[in-house]
Amino acid sequence: MKKLLLFLTISLLSANVFALRVLIVENAQKQQINAGGPFTITVAKTGKKYKLKEGGKFTVSLLKNGKIKAGSLEADGNIILTPSKETPFDISGSTYTGVLTITPSKNNFNIIEETDIEEYLYGVLPYEMSYSWPAEALKAQAVAARTYTARALQDTANQNFDLYADVRSQMYKGSGIVYPPVKDAVEATRSQVLKFDDKLFYAYYHANCGGHTDPLPWKSPDGNIKPLMGVKCPYSDNTPGAKWNHAFTNAEVSAAAAKSGLKGKITGISVSKKTSGGRATQLIVRTKNDNRKISCNDFRVAIGSTKFKSCMLTKIKKTSRGFDFAGKGYGHGTGMSQESAKLMAERGDDYKEILKTFYPGAKLAKL
Numbered sequence: 161m162k163k164l165l166l167f168l169t170i171s172l173l174s175a176n177v178f179a180l181r182v183l184i185v186e187n188a189q190k191q192q193i194n195a196g197g198p199f200t201i202t203v204a205k206t207g208k209k210y211k212l213k214e215g216g217k218f219t220v221s222l223l224k225n226g227k228i229k230a231g232s233l234e235a236d237g238n239i240i241l242t243p244s245k246e247t248p249f250d251i252s253g254s255t256y257t258g259v260l261t262i263t264p265s266k267n268n269f270n271i272i273e274e275t276d277i278e279e280y281l282y283g284v285l286p287y288e289m290s291y292s293w294p295a296e297a298l299k300a301q302a303v304a305a306r307t308y309t310a311r312a313l314q315d316t317a318n319q320n321f322d323l324y325a326d327v328r329s330q331m332y333k334g335s336g337i338v339y340p341p342v343k344d345a346v347e348a349t350r351s352q353v354l355k356f357d358d359k360l361f362y363a364y365y366h367a368n369c370g371g372h373t374d375p376l377p378w379k380s381p382d383g384n385i386k387p388l389m390g391v392k393c394p395y396s397d398n399t400p401g402a403k404w405n406h407a408f409t410n411a412e413v414s415a416a417a418a419k420s421g422l423k424g425k426i427t428g429i430s431v432s433k434k435t436s437g438g439r440a441t442q443l444i445v446r447t448k449n450d451n452r453k454i455s456c457n458d459f460r461v462a463i464g465s466t467k468f469k470s471c472m473l474t475k476i477k478k479t480s481r482g483f484d485f486a487g488k489g490y491g492h493g494t495g496m497s498q499e500s501a502k503l504m505a506e507r508g509d510d511y512k513e514i515l516k517t518f519y520p521g522a523k524l525a526k527l
Contacts, residue, residue, distance in 0.1 A: 185271035197247035204238035248336035255336025287331035291339040294505035298345035300514040307363035368401030369497035370472035370489025372437030377457035387519035401490035416463035
């Protein structure tokens with residue numbers, strides 16, 4: 161069991177079901193867990209098992225001696241929580257149904273959930289796309305997210321976990337709550353993925369394209385493949401992510417630039433390089449005595465990607481307080497534009513047509 165949990169690669173559990181490990185709690189010293197029913201605690205080092213018949217709330221904490229304490233149990237090394245068939249684990253408002261492994265280090269511990277790829281998607285879709293959106297958009301999201309997941313498993317098979325539970329991978333809040341439209345979309349596309357040249361690839365997606373998608377603003381693990389090179393995409397000025405603007409203070413701009421090594425008060429910012437679709441890839445940021453070329457995406461992340469929503473910039477204006485930025489779209493701009501997928505579904509396009517639009521050259525295949 162220990163070997164399975166710690167060194168699991170892309171193991172085929174049953175027909176078309178793949179196991180994966182998600183890091184759901186990171187660098188913690190204390191964490192409350194609420195078990196909704198019976199479960200078993202296994203001390204990995206000794207193999208000793210303790211069966212709890214009623215569940216309930218308990219606290220996991222790291223002791224000064226480096227041991228893990230789960231409720232009243234203390235143990236060296238990993239502790240494994242295996243739920244009964246109907247038992248969910250509630251952690252910080254998210255509900256998980258897989259096996260949990262608590263892994264201690266010197267100063268903290270992580271909690272990793274083992275689940276399968278289809279169950280995982282139940283906990284991804286409603287947090288990456290609204291479950292109230294059209295069925296065909298949800299199906300397209302299911303295929304894109306499944307493809308991303310399967311590709312990620314190829315990269316992380318020898319690490320302690322495969323995926324983060326946040327935007328470093330995909331947003332995930334467990335499969336304890338399953339929305340019917342999400343379940344329908346996952347089941348309707350079960351095991352379907354996208355491939356290019358018969359290979360899985362990271363099927364990136366984002367909220368709003370701003371009129372055109374573009375290659376990744378960072379080095380792609382898959383290289384410059386056709387499905388991710390960028391396309392003109394369906395776009396509407398009436399969508400929530402269509403346009404944005406935000407006023408940043410001098411302090412905010414200087415702090416963001418400092419992360420790229422440029423120190424001092426910023427006196428000017430301009431776009432120095434764009435994609436053919438119009439998205440800024442490089443900025444020139446100036447101080448009184450220096451200037452530096454900075455990746456627009458790096459600057460966006462440094463200053464706050466929920467405020468500096470895209471690099472499809474339409475305005476950069478210096479003010480007495482700082483800088484006003486405006487732009488189109490929301491997100492990194494690669495792969496499927498989710499709001500455009502919604503519009504396409506509303507006008508009658510099915511999920512295959514949506515995927516074909518945003519990942520040209522890719523083909524549907526089975527895991």
